[in-house]
Amino acid sequence: MEPVIFLQNAYIYQRDQLVLSAVNFTIHKGEFVYLIGRTGSGKSSVLQTLYADLWLEKGSGVVAGYELHALKRSQIPYLRRNIGIVFQDFQLLGDRNIEKNLIFYLKAMGWKDKEEMNVRINEVLTLVNLPHILAKMPHQLSGGEQQRVGIARALLNQPQILLADEPTGNLDAEMSVEILKLFMDINEKSKTAVLMATHDFELIERYPRRTLYCDKGLVQDLSESL
Numbered sequence: 004m005e006p007v008i009f010l011q012n013a014y015i016y017q018r019d020q021l022v023l024s025a026v027n028f029t030i031h032k033g034e035f036v037y038l039i040g041r042t043g044s045g046k047s048s049v050l051q052t053l054y055a056d057l058w059l060e061k062g063s064g065v066v067a068g069y070e071l072h073a074l075k076r077s078q079i080p081y082l083r084r085n086i087g088i089v090f091q092d093f094q095l096l097g098d099r100n101i102e103k104n105l106i107f108y109l110k111a112m113g114w115k116d117k118e119e120m121n122v123r124i125n126e127v128l129t130l131v132n133l134p135h136i137l138a139k140m141p142h143q144l145s146g147g148e149q150q151r152v153g154i155a156r157a158l159l160n161q162p163q164i165l166l167a168d169e170p171t172g173n174l175d176a177e178m179s180v181e182i183l184k185l186f187m188d189i190n191e192k193s194k195t196a197v198l199m200a201t202h203d204f205e206l207i208e209r210y211p212r213r214t215l216y217c218d219k220g221l222v223q224d225l226s227e228s229l
């Protein structure tokens with residue numbers, strides 16, 4: 004199986020502060036993996052490194068074919084076109100409706116043809132079970148619906164992997180389960196890999212999958228220690 008993420012002896016820093024040392028893990032195409040750990044343990048920092056918001060200053064890494072240790076600033080948009088990023092706070096543009104939100108992202112990724120954009124927007128909204136909300140403003144949607152749009156947006160460019168940073172962090176328990184099931188459904192149907200950071204240990208116990216654990220400055224693959 005081909006790796007979509009590969010980190011080898013990676014040292015992850017926030018400014019001058021070393022957050023995680025000697026990180027090693029590989030995620031293959033189509034895998035579903037949790038990234039867990041307490042608040043401040045470094046989950047977001049791992050994801051930020053993978054989408055090149057933080058430079059990988061020591062060690063090596065490859066994401067969707069791009070070498071993080073040799074990445075040029077000009078390559079960052081191209082790397083991000085191959086990954087989908089989902090945030091805890093949804094990060095929809097509040098001043099425009101859902102259709103315009105999605106068009107904005109497609110244009111930013113280089114899409115031009117209006118008809119192709121419409122087709123893709125309808126496809127991703129169907130994938131997240133929200134086919135009739137094009138004209139709605141973000142504030143007219145529930146938190147769970149806004150996160151579904153966030154996932155639809157992340158899927159627009161058919162990424163090899165979804166990186167999700169506490170995607171259920173702003174949702175109640177019931178909605179969290181729905182969103183998790185949606186990630187699992189997308190993962191199974193479209194074989195998009197998923198790396199989901201969470202500190203919701205209850206959710207992980209109910210729906211166990213391969214788990215990477217950030218603790219005391221290290222990342223441990225819990226499935227290897229079983």
Ligand SMILES: Nc1ncnc2c1ncn2[C@@H]1O[C@H](COP(=O)(O)OP(=O)(O)OP(=O)(O)O)[C@@H](O)[C@H]1O
Nearest residue numbers: 017018020022040041042043044045046047048049
């Ligand atoms: N922008 C920043 N500048 C400086 N230090 C930061 C920054 N962001 C995070 N840190 C520090 O890096 C460490 C790891 O934080 P990180 O956000 O990666 O953890 P986390 O596990 O994702 O926590 P949370 O669940 O609260 O988001 C913490 O000590 C934090 O204070």
